[in-house]
Amino acid sequence: MSMVFVTQTGSRYHASADMPCLENASGTALVPLETAVAGGLQPCITCDAPPVPESSEGDRQWLRAIDDWARAGVFESFWEQAFARRVLASTAGISSDDVEPQCYISVGSETYKVDFSVPKAGLVLEVDGYAKDGAPLTASDVERRNRRDAALQTHGLTVLHFSNAQVQQEPQACRAQISGAIAARTTPVPPAVVQPVPQVEATATPPSPRSSRGLLIGLAAASVVAMVGVLLAVNSGSVDIPAVASPSVASSVAASAVAGAGPTTAGAAEPLAEGSCPAAFPIKGNINDAGERIAHTPGQQFYERTDAEECFADLAAAAAGGFRASTR
Known part of the structure; x- marks a missing residue:
């Protein structure tokens, strides 16, 4: 695999980091040639960089769309264009017509600019790692991003960070995560996204001790009322009654009712064996x-090292389950 050098803001890739053409560069990165090409970079004409390969990823419709977006100056970074070519162009379930790059979404009185939106599936896709000027993200950048994500998710959008x-x-893992999120959606979302999107089927969770006690008390009260009614009817001679079930039978009925009466949480799922979460959650x-219940979003500081105890489709589902959004 051919490797080339790129800068955060340049429009060309280079054969070596020691070339005179890179003397004033603030920093370089070594990437595969196909990644540089996918990001729309051209070979440097002064350092004998390898030519652009003849084959490219994605079908012709996608390539035309990405070229049009690039010519219109839509992409704000090299990595956004590389994401479109290496990930979106080969993701099952979406076409270039389904994607809106660098678009604005209004949530209440706030308007947010996102890297990519897939309105039909209620998805927002973000490419992270550097600010638009090529500098690494600061703590305030991450905090601002998390506040924006929370606002978008409370309106039913799923926000994925790469x-x-x-x-x-x-790139293949990125495509799988996007496809999984699309499959989890059951209702299309109109282009102007201002309403929540229905989530996937609810996953049953065990009943809380409080709800179980309440149900037992209710069943016991109902049993008492029924017994009083039967005794009154017998004393009046208006009804012949067979043998009444013993209290132990009533207790077993109540217990079996409690066992199947647990509440459900929409947009929740069990974690995988290794402590990670399914792509759609x-x-x-x-x-x-x-004892704090904290929800960690992909891309946050402690996400990778955190073992999930529950998994959620978005922060709104996490909040419904009693988890607050992590601030880091």
């Missing part, structure tokens, strides 16, 4: 040593 490294090294719910 790092520059994932775009470069794991990327939010990791974790209870820390202090």
